[in-house]
Amino acid sequence: MLCPVERADAARNRARILEAAARLFATAGAPNVTMDDIARAAGVGRGTLYRRYPDRASIALALLDEHERALQEELLRGAPPLGPGAPPAERLAAFYSAMVRLLEDHAHLVLGAETGRSRFETGAYGFWRAHVRSLLTAAGLPDPDALVEPLLAPLAPEVYGFQRTDRGLTPRQIASALAGLAAGVLGGNGGGRPPS
Template identity: 45%
Template sequence: MLYAGSMSALPPPFPPSQEPDTTPHLLEVGSGPDERCLRADAARNRARLLEAAALLIAEHGAAGVTMEAVAAAAGVGKGTVFRRFGDRTGLLSALLDHSAKKLQADFLGGPPPLGPGAPPVERLRAFGLAVLYRSVEQLDLQLAAQPEPARRFAHPSYGALHTHVTMLLRQIRPDADCDLLARTLLASLDPALINHLTRQCGMPMERLEKAWLDLVARVAGTGE
Protein backbone atom coordinates (compact mmCIF):
# COMPACT_ATOMS: atom_id res chain seq x y z
CA MET A 1 0.00 0.00 0.00
CA LEU A 2 1.16 3.56 -0.51
CA TYR A 3 0.08 7.12 -0.01
CA ALA A 4 -2.27 8.70 -2.50
CA GLY A 5 -1.26 11.83 -4.35
CA SER A 6 1.39 12.81 -6.82
CA MET A 7 4.43 10.56 -6.89
CA SER A 8 6.51 12.90 -9.01
CA ALA A 9 6.29 15.94 -6.80
CA LEU A 10 5.17 16.97 -3.36
CA PRO A 11 4.06 20.42 -2.16
CA PRO A 12 6.71 22.77 -0.78
CA PRO A 13 7.75 22.24 2.86
CA PHE A 14 5.30 23.50 5.42
CA PRO A 15 6.24 26.71 7.22
CA PRO A 16 6.98 26.23 10.94
CA SER A 17 3.68 27.87 11.84
CA GLN A 18 1.62 25.40 9.82
CA GLU A 19 0.97 21.92 11.16
CA PRO A 20 1.31 19.36 8.35
CA ASP A 21 -1.31 16.70 7.80
CA THR A 22 0.57 13.45 8.34
CA THR A 23 -2.46 11.18 8.07
CA PRO A 24 -1.65 8.55 5.41
CA HIS A 25 -4.12 7.86 2.63
CA LEU A 26 -3.85 4.41 1.13
CA LEU A 27 -4.17 3.00 -2.34
CA GLU A 28 -2.97 -0.13 -4.11
CA VAL A 29 0.70 -0.39 -5.13
CA GLY A 30 1.51 -1.58 -8.60
CA SER A 31 -2.15 -2.38 -9.30
CA GLY A 32 -4.46 -0.56 -11.63
CA PRO A 33 -8.16 -1.25 -12.18
CA ASP A 34 -7.17 -4.32 -14.17
CA GLU A 35 -5.33 -5.81 -11.18
CA ARG A 36 -8.20 -5.16 -8.78
CA CYS A 37 -10.68 -6.83 -11.12
CA LEU A 38 -8.70 -9.99 -11.76
CA ARG A 39 -10.84 -13.08 -11.79
CA ALA A 40 -9.99 -15.61 -9.10
CA ASP A 41 -8.50 -18.05 -11.62
CA ALA A 42 -6.38 -15.33 -13.22
CA ALA A 43 -5.12 -14.29 -9.79
CA ARG A 44 -4.18 -17.89 -9.01
CA ASN A 45 -2.36 -18.21 -12.35
CA ARG A 46 -0.47 -15.00 -11.65
CA ALA A 47 0.53 -16.23 -8.20
CA ARG A 48 1.73 -19.53 -9.69
CA LEU A 49 3.86 -17.71 -12.25
CA LEU A 50 5.41 -15.49 -9.58
CA GLU A 51 6.11 -18.51 -7.38
CA ALA A 52 7.85 -20.23 -10.29
CA ALA A 53 9.92 -17.11 -10.99
CA ALA A 54 10.89 -16.79 -7.31
CA LEU A 55 12.07 -20.40 -7.26
CA LEU A 56 14.17 -19.82 -10.38
CA ILE A 57 15.79 -16.78 -8.78
CA ALA A 58 16.55 -18.78 -5.64
CA GLU A 59 18.21 -21.49 -7.74
CA HIS A 60 19.87 -19.52 -10.53
CA GLY A 61 19.76 -15.83 -9.60
CA ALA A 62 17.92 -13.11 -11.49
CA ALA A 63 19.95 -13.79 -14.64
CA GLY A 64 18.38 -17.23 -14.83
CA VAL A 65 14.85 -15.86 -15.06
CA THR A 66 13.52 -15.76 -18.60
CA MET A 67 9.94 -15.75 -19.81
CA GLU A 68 10.50 -19.19 -21.33
CA ALA A 69 11.97 -20.62 -18.12
CA VAL A 70 9.10 -19.28 -16.01
CA ALA A 71 6.53 -20.69 -18.42
CA ALA A 72 8.19 -24.12 -18.33
CA ALA A 73 8.47 -24.10 -14.52
CA ALA A 74 4.82 -23.11 -14.15
CA GLY A 75 3.60 -25.54 -16.79
CA VAL A 76 2.00 -22.91 -19.04
CA GLY A 77 2.64 -21.53 -22.49
CA LYS A 78 5.14 -18.72 -22.99
CA GLY A 79 2.37 -16.51 -24.33
CA THR A 80 0.59 -16.70 -20.98
CA VAL A 81 3.60 -15.19 -19.23
CA PHE A 82 3.91 -12.41 -21.79
CA ARG A 83 0.20 -11.59 -21.56
CA ARG A 84 0.37 -11.45 -17.78
CA PHE A 85 3.57 -9.38 -17.36
CA GLY A 86 4.36 -7.85 -20.75
CA ASP A 87 8.10 -8.52 -20.68
CA ARG A 88 10.90 -9.72 -18.41
CA THR A 89 11.19 -6.36 -16.66
CA GLY A 90 7.47 -6.45 -15.92
CA LEU A 91 7.82 -9.93 -14.47
CA LEU A 92 10.74 -8.95 -12.23
CA SER A 93 8.92 -5.80 -11.14
CA ALA A 94 5.90 -7.89 -10.18
CA LEU A 95 8.16 -10.06 -8.05
CA LEU A 96 9.34 -6.98 -6.18
CA ASP A 97 5.77 -5.80 -5.63
CA HIS A 98 5.08 -8.36 -2.92
CA SER A 99 8.06 -7.38 -0.77
CA ALA A 100 7.41 -3.69 -1.47
CA LYS A 101 3.85 -4.04 -0.23
CA LYS A 102 5.09 -5.89 2.86
CA LEU A 103 7.57 -3.12 3.65
CA GLN A 104 4.93 -0.45 3.13
CA ALA A 105 2.45 -2.31 5.33
CA ASP A 106 5.13 -2.48 8.02
CA PHE A 107 5.93 1.24 8.04
CA LEU A 108 2.29 2.28 7.66
CA GLY A 109 0.69 0.02 10.23
CA GLY A 110 3.23 -2.38 11.68
CA PRO A 111 4.73 -2.32 15.16
CA PRO A 112 7.10 0.49 16.17
CA PRO A 113 9.72 1.70 15.66
CA LEU A 114 9.22 1.04 11.93
CA GLY A 115 5.46 1.48 12.23
CA PRO A 116 3.46 4.21 13.99
CA GLY A 117 3.90 4.80 17.70
CA ALA A 118 7.58 5.69 17.91
CA PRO A 119 9.18 9.17 17.65
CA PRO A 120 9.83 10.18 14.03
CA VAL A 121 13.63 10.02 14.41
CA GLU A 122 13.40 6.42 15.63
CA ARG A 123 11.04 5.58 12.78
CA LEU A 124 13.43 7.09 10.23
CA ARG A 125 16.32 5.06 11.66
CA ALA A 126 14.27 1.86 11.49
CA PHE A 127 13.02 2.66 7.99
CA GLY A 128 16.52 3.04 6.55
CA LEU A 129 17.73 -0.19 8.11
CA ALA A 130 14.68 -2.07 6.81
CA VAL A 131 15.24 -0.76 3.27
CA LEU A 132 18.98 -1.46 3.49
CA TYR A 133 18.59 -5.11 4.50
CA ARG A 134 15.73 -5.69 2.07
CA SER A 135 17.92 -4.37 -0.75
CA VAL A 136 20.82 -6.62 0.20
CA GLU A 137 18.58 -9.69 0.36
CA GLN A 138 17.12 -8.96 -3.09
CA LEU A 139 20.01 -7.13 -4.70
CA ASP A 140 20.19 -9.08 -7.97
CA LEU A 141 16.43 -8.85 -8.42
CA GLN A 142 16.31 -5.15 -7.60
CA LEU A 143 19.10 -4.35 -10.04
CA ALA A 144 17.52 -6.42 -12.81
CA ALA A 145 14.06 -4.92 -12.29
CA GLN A 146 15.16 -1.31 -11.93
CA PRO A 147 13.16 0.93 -14.28
CA GLU A 148 14.93 2.89 -17.00
CA PRO A 149 16.31 6.28 -15.86
CA ALA A 150 13.41 8.26 -17.34
CA ARG A 151 10.88 6.33 -15.21
CA ARG A 152 12.97 5.39 -12.21
CA PHE A 153 11.97 8.14 -9.80
CA ALA A 154 8.36 8.21 -11.00
CA HIS A 155 7.83 4.56 -10.12
CA PRO A 156 5.08 4.03 -7.50
CA SER A 157 7.37 2.05 -5.18
CA TYR A 158 9.89 4.91 -5.05
CA GLY A 159 7.04 7.36 -4.62
CA ALA A 160 5.77 5.48 -1.57
CA LEU A 161 9.19 5.53 0.10
CA HIS A 162 9.73 9.19 -0.75
CA THR A 163 6.33 10.20 0.62
CA HIS A 164 6.93 8.32 3.87
CA VAL A 165 10.41 9.78 4.45
CA THR A 166 9.11 13.27 3.62
CA MET A 167 6.33 12.86 6.19
CA LEU A 168 8.83 11.88 8.88
CA LEU A 169 11.18 14.74 7.99
CA ARG A 170 8.35 17.26 8.25
CA GLN A 171 7.91 16.16 11.83
CA ILE A 172 11.65 16.22 12.55
CA ARG A 173 12.75 19.32 10.58
CA PRO A 174 9.69 21.36 9.57
CA ASP A 175 11.95 24.23 8.50
CA ALA A 176 13.82 22.14 5.90
CA ASP A 177 13.13 21.40 2.24
CA CYS A 178 11.83 17.99 3.24
CA ASP A 179 10.89 16.97 -0.31
CA LEU A 180 14.43 17.32 -1.61
CA LEU A 181 16.03 16.12 1.63
CA ALA A 182 13.99 12.91 1.46
CA ARG A 183 15.32 12.25 -2.03
CA THR A 184 18.87 12.81 -0.81
CA LEU A 185 18.41 10.33 2.04
CA LEU A 186 16.89 7.73 -0.27
CA ALA A 187 19.84 8.10 -2.64
CA SER A 188 22.06 6.62 0.08
CA LEU A 189 19.85 3.50 0.02
CA ASP A 190 19.92 3.06 -3.76
CA PRO A 191 20.40 -0.61 -4.76
CA ALA A 192 23.10 0.26 -7.31
CA LEU A 193 25.08 2.09 -4.61
CA ILE A 194 24.59 -0.74 -2.13
CA ASN A 195 25.81 -3.18 -4.78
CA HIS A 196 28.91 -1.06 -5.35
CA LEU A 197 29.68 -0.66 -1.65
CA THR A 198 29.10 -4.25 -0.56
CA ARG A 199 30.28 -6.24 -3.58
CA GLN A 200 32.83 -4.00 -5.26
CA CYS A 201 34.22 -2.18 -2.23
CA GLY A 202 33.74 -5.06 0.21
CA MET A 203 32.11 -2.91 2.89
CA PRO A 204 30.44 -4.89 5.70
CA MET A 205 26.77 -4.33 6.44
CA GLU A 206 27.66 -3.08 9.91
CA ARG A 207 29.43 -0.09 8.34
CA LEU A 208 26.44 0.75 6.12
CA GLU A 209 24.09 0.42 9.06
CA LYS A 210 26.22 2.72 11.20
CA ALA A 211 26.46 5.23 8.36
CA TRP A 212 22.65 5.41 8.04
CA LEU A 213 22.19 5.96 11.76
CA ASP A 214 24.86 8.67 11.69
CA LEU A 215 23.21 10.35 8.70
CA VAL A 216 19.82 10.41 10.43
CA ALA A 217 21.40 11.85 13.59
CA ARG A 218 23.05 14.65 11.62
CA VAL A 219 19.87 15.47 9.73
CA ALA A 220 17.83 15.44 12.93
CA GLY A 221 20.46 17.39 14.85
CA THR A 222 20.47 14.86 17.67
CA GLY A 223 24.24 14.44 17.70
CA GLU A 224 23.85 10.73 18.40
Protein backbone atom coordinates (compact mmCIF):
# COMPACT_ATOMS: atom_id res chain seq x y z
CA MET A 1 0.00 0.00 0.00
CA LEU A 2 1.52 3.27 -1.10
CA CYS A 3 -1.10 5.67 0.18
CA PRO A 4 -1.89 5.07 3.84
CA VAL A 5 -4.02 8.23 3.96
CA GLU A 6 -7.06 9.26 1.97
CA ARG A 7 -6.18 10.44 -1.49
CA ALA A 8 -6.70 14.07 -2.43
CA ASP A 9 -9.38 13.43 -5.02
CA ALA A 10 -11.20 11.13 -2.66
CA ALA A 11 -11.34 13.83 -0.01
CA ARG A 12 -12.54 16.36 -2.55
CA ASN A 13 -15.34 14.08 -3.69
CA ARG A 14 -16.36 13.26 -0.15
CA ALA A 15 -16.80 16.96 0.52
CA ARG A 16 -18.71 17.41 -2.71
CA ILE A 17 -21.06 14.57 -1.88
CA LEU A 18 -21.85 15.85 1.57
CA GLU A 19 -22.42 19.36 0.33
CA ALA A 20 -24.69 18.24 -2.48
CA ALA A 21 -26.61 15.89 -0.21
CA ALA A 22 -27.17 18.62 2.35
CA ARG A 23 -28.52 20.92 -0.33
CA LEU A 24 -30.82 18.30 -1.81
CA PHE A 25 -32.09 17.10 1.55
CA ALA A 26 -32.91 20.63 2.55
CA THR A 27 -34.75 21.55 -0.64
CA ALA A 28 -36.49 18.36 -1.70
CA GLY A 29 -36.83 16.51 1.59
CA ALA A 30 -34.67 13.55 2.43
CA PRO A 31 -37.01 10.72 1.41
CA ASN A 32 -37.50 12.18 -2.06
CA VAL A 33 -33.82 12.29 -2.86
CA THR A 34 -32.43 9.27 -4.67
CA MET A 35 -28.86 8.12 -4.70
CA ASP A 36 -28.79 9.06 -8.36
CA ASP A 37 -29.77 12.62 -7.55
CA ILE A 38 -26.98 12.95 -5.04
CA ALA A 39 -24.39 11.47 -7.35
CA ARG A 40 -25.43 13.72 -10.21
CA ALA A 41 -25.60 16.85 -8.06
CA ALA A 42 -22.18 16.09 -6.63
CA GLY A 43 -20.77 15.47 -10.09
CA VAL A 44 -19.56 11.99 -9.26
CA GLY A 45 -20.52 8.55 -10.50
CA ARG A 46 -22.76 6.08 -8.73
CA GLY A 47 -19.91 3.79 -7.91
CA THR A 48 -18.04 6.58 -6.16
CA LEU A 49 -21.05 7.43 -4.08
CA TYR A 50 -21.75 3.85 -3.04
CA ARG A 51 -18.11 3.28 -2.19
CA ARG A 52 -18.40 5.49 0.88
CA TYR A 53 -22.07 5.68 1.66
CA PRO A 54 -24.01 2.48 1.05
CA ASP A 55 -27.34 4.23 1.62
CA ARG A 56 -29.04 7.51 2.38
CA ALA A 57 -28.98 6.89 6.10
CA SER A 58 -25.22 6.86 6.27
CA ILE A 59 -25.04 10.16 4.41
CA ALA A 60 -27.48 11.83 6.75
CA LEU A 61 -25.57 10.33 9.64
CA ALA A 62 -22.34 11.88 8.44
CA LEU A 63 -24.08 15.22 8.10
CA LEU A 64 -25.53 15.06 11.58
CA ASP A 65 -22.41 13.81 13.17
CA GLU A 66 -20.78 17.09 14.01
CA HIS A 67 -23.91 18.62 15.49
CA GLU A 68 -24.55 15.61 17.65
CA ARG A 69 -21.00 15.49 18.84
CA ALA A 70 -21.21 19.06 20.04
CA LEU A 71 -24.22 18.23 22.16
CA GLN A 72 -22.58 15.09 23.45
CA GLU A 73 -19.62 17.11 24.57
CA GLU A 74 -21.87 19.48 26.45
CA LEU A 75 -23.66 16.63 28.19
CA LEU A 76 -20.40 15.17 29.40
CA ARG A 77 -18.47 18.26 30.33
CA GLY A 78 -20.69 21.30 29.90
CA ALA A 79 -22.22 23.54 32.52
CA PRO A 80 -25.36 22.53 34.44
CA PRO A 81 -28.18 21.88 33.95
CA LEU A 82 -27.12 20.22 30.70
CA GLY A 83 -23.81 19.04 32.03
CA PRO A 84 -23.10 17.37 35.36
CA GLY A 85 -24.04 19.04 38.61
CA ALA A 86 -27.77 19.63 38.42
CA PRO A 87 -30.39 17.22 39.77
CA PRO A 88 -31.38 14.47 37.32
CA ALA A 89 -34.85 15.86 36.62
CA GLU A 90 -33.44 19.20 35.53
CA ARG A 91 -30.70 17.57 33.50
CA LEU A 92 -33.26 15.46 31.68
CA ALA A 93 -35.39 18.51 30.97
CA ALA A 94 -32.35 20.35 29.67
CA PHE A 95 -31.46 17.38 27.50
CA TYR A 96 -34.97 17.33 26.07
CA SER A 97 -34.75 21.01 25.35
CA ALA A 98 -31.42 20.65 23.57
CA MET A 99 -32.70 17.74 21.53
CA VAL A 100 -35.73 19.74 20.48
CA ARG A 101 -33.43 22.42 19.21
CA LEU A 102 -31.36 19.84 17.37
CA LEU A 103 -34.44 18.32 15.79
CA GLU A 104 -35.79 21.72 14.88
CA ASP A 105 -32.58 22.77 13.17
CA HIS A 106 -31.94 19.57 11.29
CA ALA A 107 -35.35 18.05 10.87
CA HIS A 108 -34.92 17.86 7.12
CA LEU A 109 -31.74 15.93 7.55
CA VAL A 110 -32.88 13.57 10.18
CA LEU A 111 -36.33 12.93 8.78
CA GLY A 112 -36.52 9.95 6.53
CA ALA A 113 -32.89 9.15 7.12
CA GLU A 114 -32.62 7.95 10.67
CA THR A 115 -36.16 6.73 10.35
CA GLY A 116 -37.55 3.47 11.64
CA ARG A 117 -35.36 0.85 13.18
CA SER A 118 -32.11 2.23 11.83
CA ARG A 119 -32.44 4.97 14.40
CA PHE A 120 -31.54 2.58 17.18
CA GLU A 121 -28.45 1.36 15.44
CA THR A 122 -26.64 4.67 15.25
CA GLY A 123 -23.90 5.46 17.67
CA ALA A 124 -25.68 8.63 18.65
CA TYR A 125 -28.70 6.74 19.91
CA GLY A 126 -26.44 4.64 22.09
CA PHE A 127 -25.03 7.80 23.57
CA TRP A 128 -28.40 9.38 24.31
CA ARG A 129 -29.45 6.08 25.77
CA ALA A 130 -26.48 5.86 28.11
CA HIS A 131 -26.98 9.44 29.20
CA VAL A 132 -30.65 9.08 30.06
CA ARG A 133 -30.00 5.77 31.73
CA SER A 134 -27.40 7.32 33.98
CA LEU A 135 -29.88 10.02 34.95
CA LEU A 136 -32.47 7.41 35.81
CA THR A 137 -29.98 5.52 37.90
CA ALA A 138 -28.87 8.67 39.66
CA ALA A 139 -32.47 9.37 40.55
CA GLY A 140 -32.77 5.94 42.08
CA LEU A 141 -35.53 4.69 39.84
CA PRO A 142 -36.16 0.96 39.62
CA ASP A 143 -35.44 -0.85 36.36
CA PRO A 144 -33.91 2.06 34.46
CA ASP A 145 -33.34 -0.17 31.45
CA ALA A 146 -37.05 -0.45 30.87
CA LEU A 147 -37.65 3.28 31.22
CA VAL A 148 -34.96 4.50 28.87
CA GLU A 149 -36.65 3.78 25.57
CA PRO A 150 -40.03 5.20 26.58
CA LEU A 151 -38.30 8.42 27.58
CA LEU A 152 -36.31 8.55 24.35
CA ALA A 153 -39.20 7.60 22.09
CA PRO A 154 -40.74 11.11 21.97
CA LEU A 155 -37.54 12.29 20.31
CA ALA A 156 -38.01 10.04 17.30
CA PRO A 157 -37.90 12.25 14.21
CA GLU A 158 -41.27 10.97 13.03
CA VAL A 159 -42.92 11.87 16.32
CA TYR A 160 -41.38 15.31 16.39
CA GLY A 161 -42.28 15.95 12.77
CA PHE A 162 -45.84 14.86 13.36
CA GLN A 163 -46.23 17.17 16.32
CA ARG A 164 -44.76 20.12 14.49
CA THR A 165 -46.37 19.73 11.09
CA ASP A 166 -49.63 17.88 11.55
CA ARG A 167 -50.42 19.00 15.07
CA GLY A 168 -49.15 22.52 14.70
CA LEU A 169 -47.25 22.54 17.99
CA THR A 170 -44.40 24.95 18.57
CA PRO A 171 -40.94 23.87 19.66
CA ARG A 172 -41.61 25.69 22.92
CA GLN A 173 -44.74 23.68 23.57
CA ILE A 174 -43.01 20.42 22.83
CA ALA A 175 -40.00 21.21 24.99
CA SER A 176 -42.27 22.34 27.77
CA ALA A 177 -44.34 19.18 27.66
CA LEU A 178 -41.19 17.08 27.74
CA ALA A 179 -39.91 19.09 30.68
CA GLY A 180 -43.14 18.23 32.45
CA LEU A 181 -42.59 14.61 31.60
CA ALA A 182 -39.08 14.73 33.01
CA ALA A 183 -40.30 16.35 36.20
CA GLY A 184 -43.13 13.87 36.58
CA VAL A 185 -40.94 10.84 36.18
CA LEU A 186 -37.72 11.95 37.79
CA GLY A 187 -38.62 14.83 40.01
CA GLY A 188 -40.33 13.98 43.27
CA ASN A 189 -42.83 16.77 42.79
CA GLY A 190 -45.43 16.78 40.06
CA GLY A 191 -43.42 19.15 37.94
CA GLY A 192 -45.67 19.08 34.95
CA ARG A 193 -48.83 19.46 36.94
CA PRO A 194 -50.51 22.70 37.79
CA PRO A 195 -50.09 23.73 41.39
CA SER A 196 -53.17 22.48 43.21
